[in-house]
Amino acid sequence: MIIGHGGNKQELARKLGCRASDIIDMSSNLNPLGPPDFVEQAIKESLWTVRSLPEPDALSMRKGFADYINMDVNRVIAGNGTTFFIYTLPLALGSKNVLICGPTYSDYKDSCLMHNIGFQHCHSRVPDRFVPDIDTISKMAKDADTVFFCNPNNPTGTLVSKEDILFLLKTHQETIFVIDESYLPFSARAEAVSLVSETGYDNLVVLSSMSKIFRIPGLRTGFLTAPADLAQKMMAHYQPWSVNAIAQEVVTHIFNYPERIEPFYRQTRAFIETEKAHFLDRLKSVDGLDLFESHAYFILARLTGEIRSKAFCDRVGKNRLLIRDCSNFIGLSDEYVRFSLKEREINDRLAVQIEKAVCDD
Ligand SMILES: Cc1ncc(COP(=O)(O)O)c(C=O)c1O
Known part of the structure; x- marks a missing residue:
């Protein structure tokens, strides 16, 4: 098996000395409203x-x-x-x-x-x-x-x-x-x-x-x-x-x-449109961060300042938020990270940590 996916909560938990259940996984792309x-x-x-x-x-x-x-x-x-x-x-x-x-x-x-x-x-x-x-x-x-x-x-x-x-x-x-x-x-x-x-x-x-x-x-x-x-x-x-x-x-x-399926899809789409817009709006003027438009509920970001993806993920990770380091995607580099959004409160927590991580640079 070839390893290189997101979602390794255990690894971050070991690093931080906490339980895997204390980690919020914003590295794997799942519907926050699911399962219905x-x-x-x-x-x-x-x-x-x-x-x-x-x-x-x-x-x-x-x-x-x-x-x-x-x-x-x-x-x-x-x-x-x-x-x-x-x-x-x-x-x-x-x-x-x-x-x-x-x-x-x-x-x-x-x-x-x-x-x-x-x-x-x-x-x-x-x-x-x-x-x-x-x-x-x-x-x-x-x-x-x-x-x-x-x-x-x-x-x-x-x-x-x-x-x-x-x-x-x-x-x-x-x-x-x-x-x-x-x-x-x-x-x-x-x-x-x-x-x-x-x-x-x-x-x-x-x-x-x-x-x-x-x-x-x-x-x-x-x-x-x-x-x-x-x-x-x-x-x-x-x-x-x-x-x-x-x-x-x-x-x-x-x-x-x-x-039952279509109403659930509609509910999901309405939810993610609102939350994505809120998240992007919050971060749009942050220096050192370029966010790409997304048709899904994950968002690719380019780190345009000095900080590189691993250090960035480590800084955000200290707050028990696991995000995806995209440096191992062929065609990307250590300038890229991906955020898989969740509910408003968690997304806002992430936004605060993102701002700190790029600004402390
Ligand atoms: C683009 C894409 N396709 C397929 C998969 C595999 O998903 P699953 O095997 O759970 O259907 C993933 C998993 O992350 C994915 O990102």
Whole structure:
């Protein structure tokens, strides 16, 4: 396994000599309003399921999601988180040249490294506020058989329109595009941008994580949606019972009540729009800090003064606030950190510590 994610509360707690439960994790990107009550209730009521084997291919859970997105169930696979798909796809597709649109989530690259598959990055740039340049991606996609594209992107928060992605799909019909929509439910533009229900393209694979929006990362659940032939290639690498019984029960329950999902999404979007605006407004004139617009609930920041990411994270961390040092993202550097926002009171605490950390410089 390749290590380099956020969320290591234990490590910070050891450093500070406190309990991990005393640390506020603002390094991993989870919905502060989750899990919603109906999901929490389903988790509590699902313990009995561990006494029997779950469905080997998680069929009920797949049917629930397939109905929700109006898709044939044979095009939907359920995984042990979208992580399962990220690490299996290049192998299952027989990829040889992978293009990764970055700076982005490092597991796309780690998957290629794990399987000894060649990869290149196409990086968006600071002067463009990290907004991806579709023409550059298109030029580089000519040499790729597989492209990973995260929308909205982690950690930059940028969002690319559906038209731009469709342009890439049409222009490079021999190239498979894996669009990671794990953070899309957080965006006000989700419906206009999502490709998860799109059936007209033979080269489109979409990943949808349940972990972030419903705040159930410990259950490890996510879906892949793809044309039936690509889904079959994935299934050739699928181990039986990849999704455990509790996870199957809970996620099936979520999609049995689709009328509860949209209101929860709307509530989440309204909440994060207000809180993001408040946070950005508070910090917009702080010297030494450049905050990037985000379509998710995490915010990338560039440290424009002397202080570097590790020292910055240490200073903020002393106050038991764990934030993400982005120096290990390829295409970023030790000038970058990421804040995964939470409720107002905690965000305000973070804002105070951010100001102190850049000003004490
Ligand atoms: C962009 C992106 N995709 C996928 C994942 C994996 O999530 P999961 O396996 O819980 O679905 C993460 C986790 O942080 C992520 O940031």
